[in-house]
Amino acid sequence: MNDVRTYLEQKREEHLDELKQLLAIPSVSALSEHKEDVRKAAAWFVDTLQKAGLEHVEMIETKGHPLVYADWLHAKGKPTVLIYGHYDVQPVDPINLWETPPFEPSIREGKIFARGATDDKGQTFMHIKALEALLKTEGTLPVNVKLIIEGEEEIGSPNLDPFVEQEQNKLQADVLVISDTPMLGKGKPAICTGLRGLCSLQIDVKGTKGDLHSGLYGGAVQNSVHALVQLLDSMRNEKGQVMVEGFYDDVVDASPEERESFARLDHHDDEMKDELGVTELFGEEGFSTLERTWIRPTLEINGIYGGFQGEGVKTVIPSEAHAKITCRLVPDQDPHQIASLIEKHIEGHTPLGVKVTTTRFDTGRPFAASIDHPAIQAAARSYEAIYGEPAVFTRMGGSIPVVETFHRLMKLPIVLMGFGLPSENFHAPNEHFHLENFDKGLVTLCHYWHELANIEEN
Structure with missing residues (x-):
């Protein structure tokens, strides 16, 4: 050597x-x-x-x-x-x-x-x-x-x-x-x-046939951005738990020995907060930071857009709104099954006055x-x-x-x-x-x- x-x-x-x-x-x-x-x-x-x-x-x-x-x-x-x-x-x-x-x-x-x-x-x-x-x-x-x-x-x-x-x-x-x-x-x-595995989707919300004047129509029709925010909010609660029915059904829990080995690693939440520039960490209740990022599944919003994006204000009710989400998955979750569960959740939680379509993208087991x-x-x-x-x-x-x-x-x-x-x-x-x-x-x-x-x- x-x-x-x-x-x-x-x-x-x-x-x-x-x-x-x-x-x-x-x-x-x-x-x-x-x-x-x-x-x-x-x-x-x-x-x-x-x-x-x-x-x-x-x-x-x-x-x-x-x-x-x-x-x-x-x-x-x-x-x-x-x-x-x-x-x-x-x-x-x-x-x-x-x-x-x-x-x-x-x-x-x-x-x-x-x-x-x-x-x-x-x-x-x-x-x-x-x-x-x-x-x-x-x-x-x-x-x-x-x-x-x-x-x-x-x-x-x-x-x-x-x-x-x-x-x-x-x-x-x-x-x-x-x-x-x-x-x-x-x-x-x-x-x-x-x-962790992966499944990713795009969510497209369509309301009125075009953007509307918020003074003339505000309060009379559904706002696509509001509808999208409401839909996304239904997917995760304030404790960091995913609220899609069946999401956790196939999760194989890590052994107590493995969780103990994670606890012995030299990880410090305060150092992570400083490195990331945040005042608090956040994740699923009942798990450590390493467990949340290594052995627990997630549902995250990666991007959300709709309505006027330029400088200043434009008083419109947006016709469309869009979001991209990904889920990180753990054994034995199947990405295609998870995508189907999310689509079913969307069907059951779509606000009145809009139509929602989804497009599937990358997957990984x-x-x-x-x-x-x-x-x-x-x-x-x-x-x-x-x-x-x-x-x-x-x-x-x-x-x-x-x-x-x-x-x-x-x-x-x-x-x-x-x-x-x-x-x-x-x-x-x-x-x-x-x-x-x-x-x-x-x-x-x-x-x-x-x-x-x-x-x-x-």
Whole structure:
């Protein structure tokens, strides 16, 4: 490992320059105007994987954005690892809140700032450079590897599920490894053993055939914005509980042991309040902050709009109003079932005088794993060897839809070992990645592949 460390230290500036090239590509999968940019990012990965020494590198077309595949399969008798990552990124709005342009990477205060720096270009890039370092210094890899890198994770991976189902032989492995989750905090490595699922809907309220003068018609007709607010308010009470009938029916409660382990983690609500700039935290009554964000389901309003939006006042009764909502789900909630329950709730709570329609968007199933699997324990040993701190086992409030797909279709054990920090603004302005974790993460991954190769001996 000394040769690997030396190689990574010598190549650090070169690697950061390469990462900047990748981060400069505006591969926003949600926006059609960036379709060619997304493809450019895929091509960049193809070229980088080939230069790193990986084999059978190919760009695979889908109905949407392309996938990138590569492998190296010469470690006879050793495990095969499937590494997943994604090269697409979130939109950058609101652009005025970025201190530096989101696709002009800059390094300051030991961090690299750009959209995708931590989610997930930076962490996917680390996997390639760790493999390259081993190939350049040791001439081989301790395990067999396959990589699948997609360009649609930020829009729910609509074309990856059918690909995985059709190409299970191509992707067959002994373990799936993903670096797209946060550590617990600075210097505190964490292995994520659970992810919340997702369902999302748009709600459209239609009242009168057009906007009306509020003086002539106010008090005589239903106001679409008022109706929407009333409808949304019916979905959650003042205790943070979702009031949609049947919403909690399939929730599998965390074990007392797991809840006790969360309580022992070094989490402080006051620090979180300071970091977020709020006077109070809020959530479902009867649960701690970590439990609310890791093991409890939610229903959140992500956007609401209708009526006059310009400067000053326009005295109208809006004809239309709209809202976007998402639910984060936990085992064993089914996103399609939850969407149906919400639609049923809307039917039963629609105020008089308006019509309501819904449109379903992204879905993802929740996932939970046991901490006892040897591959997960090997990851914990690798973190501790490099960071000097025992890894803790956490869950994550976010969603990675493909995790449940691989688990369900291929029965793969899944190791979620990320190197980002919760404070790094992924999905928000000024996203960044701490270079301390870039450096230590590369060495941790190299260490992990050796740990995994000797897993039977341990």
